[in-house]
Amino acid sequence: MSLKERLDEWQQKTEAKVIKRPERKQSFANHSDIPISRLYTSKDSPLSxxxxxxxxxxxxxxxxxxxxxxxxxxxxxxxxxxxxxxxxxxxxxxxxxxxxxxxxxxxxxxxxxxxxxxxxxxxxxxxxxxxxxxxxxxxxxxxxxxxxxxxxxxxxxxxxxxxxxxxxxxxxxxxxxxxxxxxxxxxxxxxxxxxxxxxxxxxxxxxxxxxxxxxxxxxxxxxxxxxxxxxxxxxxxxxxxxxxxxxxxxxxxxxxxxxxxxxxxxxxxxxxxxxxxxxxxxxxxxxxxxxxxxxxxxxxxxxxxxxxxxxxxxxxxxxxxxxxxxxxxxxxxxxxxxxxxxxxxxxxxxxxxxxxxxxxxxxxxxxxxxxxxxxxxxxxxxxxxxxxxxxxxxxxxxxxxxxxxxxxxxxxxxxxxxxxxxxxxxxxxxxxxxxxxxxxxxxxxxxxxxxxxxGQQIVVGVNQFTTADEEEPDLLRVDPELGKKQAASLAKLRRERSIEPHQTALQRLRETAVGGGNLMPAIIDAVRAYATIGEICDVLRDEFGEYRPSVF
Structure with missing residues (x-):
């Protein structure tokens, strides 16, 4: 007896006995809406x-x-x-x-x-x-x-x-x-x-x-x-x-x-x-x-x-x-x-x-x-x-x-x-x-x-199996004063760095952005001269502009 013949026999004799009973859901599919069969055999994935x-x-x-x-x-x-x-x-x-x-x-x-x-x-x-x-x-x-x-x-x-x-x-x-x-x-x-x-x-x-x-x-x-x-x-x-x-x-x-x-x-x-x-x-x-x-x-x-x-x-x-x-x-x-x-x-x-x-x-x-x-x-x-x-x-x-x-x-x-x-x-x-x-x-x-x-998609603890009172766990809290501390650190950096190498590096970056050529060496030089991420990106903003998305 071939696999197909045996599968047909199983469906008629064994599966048919219970198929009329209601299943958990009317239809089964995954989140990509791909239907999921009740049973898979080699006919579903033939691999010669x-x-x-x-x-x-x-x-x-x-x-x-x-x-x-x-x-x-x-x-x-x-x-x-x-x-x-x-x-x-x-x-x-x-x-x-x-x-x-x-x-x-x-x-x-x-x-x-x-x-x-x-x-x-x-x-x-x-x-x-x-x-x-x-x-x-x-x-x-x-x-x-x-x-x-x-x-x-x-x-x-x-x-x-x-x-x-x-x-x-x-x-x-x-x-x-x-x-x-x-x-x-x-x-x-x-x-x-x-x-x-x-x-x-x-x-x-x-x-x-x-x-x-x-x-x-x-x-x-x-x-x-x-x-x-x-x-x-x-x-x-x-x-x-x-x-x-x-x-x-x-x-x-x-x-x-x-x-x-x-x-x-x-x-x-x-x-x-x-x-x-x-x-x-x-x-x-x-x-x-x-x-x-x-x-x-x-x-x-x-x-x-x-x-x-x-x-x-x-x-x-x-x-x-x-x-x-x-x-x-x-x-x-x-x-x-x-x-x-x-x-x-x-x-x-x-x-x-x-x-x-x-x-x-x-x-x-x-x-x-x-x-x-x-x-x-x-x-x-x-x-x-x-x-x-x-x-x-x-x-x-x-x-x-x-x-x-x-x-x-x-x-x-x-x-x-x-x-x-x-x-x-x-x-x-x-x-x-x-x-x-x-x-x-x-x-x-x-x-x-x-x-x-x-309720078609169950999320345990959210739309089913919920509890009335929940204890909030200990959470990590970021220092609310961190912004001020970082600003002070940046002010110190700007005071102490050498002005000429910094300005020269940013100018080279601007020229490369306008004139072509690989930008990485110029960006590395700017970093070596203690240019900040904001200063480097501002040079590129000036030359490239900023993206404004369309409304769809």
Whole structure:
């Protein structure tokens, strides 16, 4: 009897006995509205030898569906890179040192809003925001304090910074110089993904064209001077946090990535000179299997994009390397201990999906920046998964699952539909300028909120299983006087620095911005001359203008 005949028999004899009983829901679909069958068999994901090699292959080989390393976590674990940053550089340095002592294996830096949009701590626009959602960095002195006693030739650092990414990278490199660390021994990542800022996050400064110039200048500079630095982290995370589905997150991220590669090639770079240092940043959300399928589909799609569209020859250009963060938007202020469970499920999806590094959110982040004890528990979650769960003992353990393979195919197919439509619009930049991505995300976010409010989507502790009285946990509080302290520090810097080198460096930066040429050397010289982030960005604001979004 064939599988199809046996399946028909099962449906008629066994399933039919109970099929008329009501199920939990009228219909089953994931958040991307992909229907979920009651049962999956090999007919849903037929994998002949030929199909297997074309769709899955082997770890470390094209199309990288099963992982980019031949041994994956049997070789070494993912980088445990807890995101941290608050208050002053001294406070964040203390948190960094604490997390490294607790077994964290890489740094990940959160900057406050003034830093993210290129304002000094004493700027009027910075009032009330200094140090609130990340560390305040205005000058090379702050960066030196942030990285005090952290060996930059041994510790990899990720920096979540976009519009002024070139300035923060310049500060990092100058600190490495002062430590005596050659730039070719420095490793880390800058997010440097401005397109998703226009789509989902809002910490932009300059219009798209000069912003893309800054990004490709970093690609070019680092390919020659800082070869171990990841020059961009193309981010779906914030697209998902803004309310997108998993399919939209994947499609819009890869569309943005295509735009960056095209811009770099247009600027005269060879694809295999910069593509190996491209990296990605994805969200790990609540739907366990959909997230795993998303990560597997992402690797396969990127490999094909780079090989077939951009004719990359270097295998590293085709490997989608990604960092994952668990979903901040799923954390609840109600019953915050529930967030530990949510984060664990999301982290497991990231690991089973083959992430290269991971941040696990803390239980109290829906209420405030995490306390030290909450950050430690979040790190311990990763360590337990790595050392106690058995998840890491074999490669891609869900590979071959009828459900996971069918879902991987479905996620990929729907993501290609979005990407192809964006190409019809002229590419990611044009789609953003027309408001297409924004509108799609807003529609998905609205649908999710409606489903929660109607009770169709259960959020434990929020719309079901609630409690009347909840005890508020201890929260981290940022010093309300920090803005004044940072302003005083900046005033001292401006009094004591040498005027001529400072003015000469800013003038050279202005001339480079107007006349063309790579901006990174001029920005580095300005940092060496103790120019602040606000002063450097103001020069670029003068020459490039500021972005003002259209209303869609």
């Amino acid at each position: 030898d030929e199909n297997y090699l074309a769709k899955l292959g082997f770890p470390g080989e094209y199309p990288y569906t099963r992982g980019i390393q031949p041994t994956m976590y049997r070789g070494r674990f993912w980088t445990m890179r807890q995101y941290a940053g608050f208050g002053s550089a001294e406070e964040t340095n203390a948190r960094f040192c604490y997390l490294l002592e607790q077994g964290q294996t890489g740094l990940s830096t959160a900057f406050d809003l003034p830093t993210q949009i290129g304002y000094d701590a004493d700027h009027p626009m910075s009032r009330g925001e200094v140090g609130k959602v990340g560390v305040s960095i205005s000058s090379i002195l702050d960066m030196e304090t942030l990285l005090c006693e952290i060996p930059l030739d041994k510790v990899s650092t990720s920096m979540t910074i976009n519009a002024p990414a070139s300035v923060l990278l310049a500060m990092y490199l100058v600190v490495a110089e002062k430590q005596g660390v050659p730039w070719n021994q420095v490793s880390g990542t800058i997010q440097n993904d401005i397109l998703k800022e226009y789509v989902a996050r809002g910490t932009y400064i300059f219009p798209p064209k000069p912003s893309m110039r800054l990004i490709t200048d970093i690609f070019d500079f680092c390919s020659r001077e800082v070869p171990n630095w990841n020059t961009i982290s193309i981010s779906g995370y914030h697209i998902r946090e803004a309310g997108s589905t998993a399919v939209q997150e994947l499609a819009f991220t890869l569309s943005n990535a295509i735009a960056y590669v095209e811009a770099a090639i247009k600027a005269g770079l060879q694809v295999d000179d910069f593509a190996p240092r491209l990296s990605f940043f994805f969200n790990a959300h609540n739907d366990f299997f959909e997230e795993i399928a998303k990560f597997r589909a992402a690797r396969r799609m990127w490999a094909r994009i780079m090989k077939e569209r951009f004719k990359a020859k270097n295998p590293k250009s085709m490997q989608l390397r990604f960092h994952t963060q668990t979903a901040g938007s799923t954390l609840t202020a109600q019953q915050p201990d529930n967030n530990v469970v949510r984060v664990t499920v999301q982290a497991m999806a990231a690991v089973l999906g083959g992430t290269q590094s991971l941040h696990t959110n803390s239980r109290d982040e829906a209420l405030a920046l995490p306390t030290e004890s909450s950050a430690r528990l979040a790190l311990r979650t990763q360590q337990i998964l790595a050392h106690e769960s058995g998840l890491t003992d074999t490669i891609d353990p869900l590979g071959g699952s009828y459900y996971v393979e069918a879902l991987t195919d479905a996620v990929e197919a729907r993501a290609w539909e979005y990407i192809n439509y964006i190409e019809e619009l002229g590419g990611a930049v044009e789609a953003i300028e027309e408001g297409y991505m924004q509108q799609e995300i807003h529609r998905a976010a609205y649908d999710t909120q409606q489903a929660i409010e109607r």
